[in-house]
Amino acid sequence: MNRTLTAALLLPLLAGCTVAGNASAGGSDRIVVGYQSKTINTVTAGTLLRSLGSFEKRLKQVDGKYSVGWRDYDTGAPITAQMLAGKIDIGSMGDYPLLINGSRSQAQGGDAETAWVSVTGYNLRGSLNSVVVAPDSKARTLRDLKGETVSTSVGSAGHGTFVQAARRYGLDPAEDVKVENQQPTVGASALQAGSAAAFAQFVAWPGLLVNKGQAKLLYDGGSLGVPTFHGVVVRKRFAKENDEILQAFLKAQIDATNYLHAHPLEAAESVASTTGLPVETVYLYNGAGGVATFDPTVKKGLRDAFVQDVPFLKSIGVIQTPLKVDPFVDDSFIRKAVGPSYDRQAASTANPAAITGTDEVCKKKVDDPGTAGEVWVQGESRTRPVADPVCLLKNVRAVQGEGKRIRAVYIPDTSAGTRWFADKEIWVEDPSAKPAQRFKPFATPEGADKYVSAHSGSKVVSYDEAVRRA
Known part of the structure; x- marks a missing residue:
């Protein structure tokens, strides 16, 4: 992979790696949560959770002295950088950023180490990631992108989907296409301007552009058949010293998940009003029967896919030190929050928000x-x-x-x-x-x-x- 792209990806992760002394990033009474408002499959641990005020309500039951500081970012990389610096306690991000988070925290060691503790939204086939092209594009398959420029965020799940899918079409992603490492907003503009022939990204960008008539779907990540998901990560020291606070957060996540299932349209409208995304796009992914299934339990299929992602990200140069998965994955906290039904719920992959009537x-x-x-x-x-x-x-x-x-x-x-x-x-x-x-x-x-x-x-x-x- 292009070394410049790798460096561009890793720079934000390397920024600020001194761990703060307080168990809580914001001080003993302030809990700092990093989230991505426009990555709508993290809403039950971010945008929707925040708007419902569920975490604050749960915290008051622990101790009225606690407050919450919410930090909104475009991608998972800056959340990881801030966690490594001891400035964020709990974060939510996609599977590839989670893997990078764990790898970086293990490499730094000590108080910097983190753990993946719950899932927000997932899709067992990988349909949360897609490749779109301009509405007038003549491309019919990924094979037609040979010699073209593809915009993606290197190291993201959208990038991973493109690389793996392109190889199945006989393309060498490093030789047969020009990959531009761009933030989603920049890539979307590049696609409209014609400087990029395709745009490979994660939810909700493909659906957003298609809904607005600015793109059409070329490749559905579901054809890859590789599970993709988003989840919650926490600093291990924080979790160890603040079990009641982490339980309050995870139970609040469950509250938000239950609300999304019971009120899918209202939840989509809430997220849309907060993020500025069209509610029709939000509902495509998060609504009843949506592309994303929301369940906080850590399922075996997701964990297995996570293990398979480790050598892939190392092969493209995104991580230098392979992640030790077992110390990073810890479902004991969400198991406690869910209660006796955990094993049954974790074994099910049915969408709790199915379309009925x-x-x-x-x-x-x-x-x-x-x-x-x-x-x-x-x-x-x-x-x-x-x-x-x-x-x-x-x-x-x-x-x-x-x-x-x-x-x-x-x-x-x-x-x-x-x-x-x-x-x-x-x-x-x-x-x-x-x-x-x-x-x-x-x-x-x-x-x-x-x-x-x-x-x-x-x-x-x-x-x-x-x-x-x-």
Whole structure:
């Protein structure tokens, strides 16, 4: 990997490595939490948690003297730097930044050491990371990016997804493409300006650009089949000396998770109002049946994927000292916070916020997470559940007949099963299929191309045409 890129990534991690003397970064009475407001799969340990005031309420039950200092960052790197400097007690970040956090803290040793203690949001297939291109791009697969410039944040999960996926397409990420190490905001501008042919990033950037009509999905990380997640990390010394405070934080995280499950639309609106992100984008990931599943338990599949990430990040030069996973992963704290149901909850990978109800147009029960979707009508306080893609099209036509405006439509991709904006997907008509399965949505051009080539008579149709004819 380009040494300049590696240095650019590591500089913020190396900044300020003197551990403060206080058990709490803000002093004995002030607990400092580092989070990323726009990385919306950390909301149950960040944005939503903060807006609900759950941590503060839990802290008062411990001792009224405590206060919370919230520190918002764009990425996990500065949170790690501040934790190593003893200035942040608890942080939330993605899996790759967590790995870097653990590696750096173990290398420094002593009071700097940290532990991964809980999970916020995850996706077992990796769909939280994606590669998007400009709306008018001719690229159909990652292979078409050979010789082009790709913007990503080196060392992030978005970068890792691109590198691993590109290799599967026979591309050498170090030779066949030019990787620009850029913050997401810079990369998004580069894509719009045409100085980058593709943008490989983590949630919520791909969905944001697609929702705004500034990009289209080229590669869904779910096709990689590698779990990705976000989690909570804490300074070990702090955890050891302040068990009651850490328990208050984790129980507050559980409070926020339960709120998100019980009130998915309200939670999305709260996050959107705080971050400035469109609520439709937030709901794509964090809503009922969303791309992200929220569960604070540390699942075996996530831990196993984490172990596999260690040699990969070392191979691209992002970490110098391989992480010793066992001392870093500690689920004892969240186990205590969850209670007797922990093992059962940790063993389950079902989304607790599944789409349920009755499809009023098709008169079907909505109970299959692989096909269920939603129609969000302007002015309505709840989305309308739909049973499958064809029923979604029928529901859209029914709403149009009512003279109402549609705010957003969501449906899983036919091949990968990733929930996406239905009106941004590529629709294929298969005349040989049963009427209830005649129209099929695909999030990427490659998915649609593969289906059409394998099913004689199938053809791509516009979303509007599919709505008219469903």
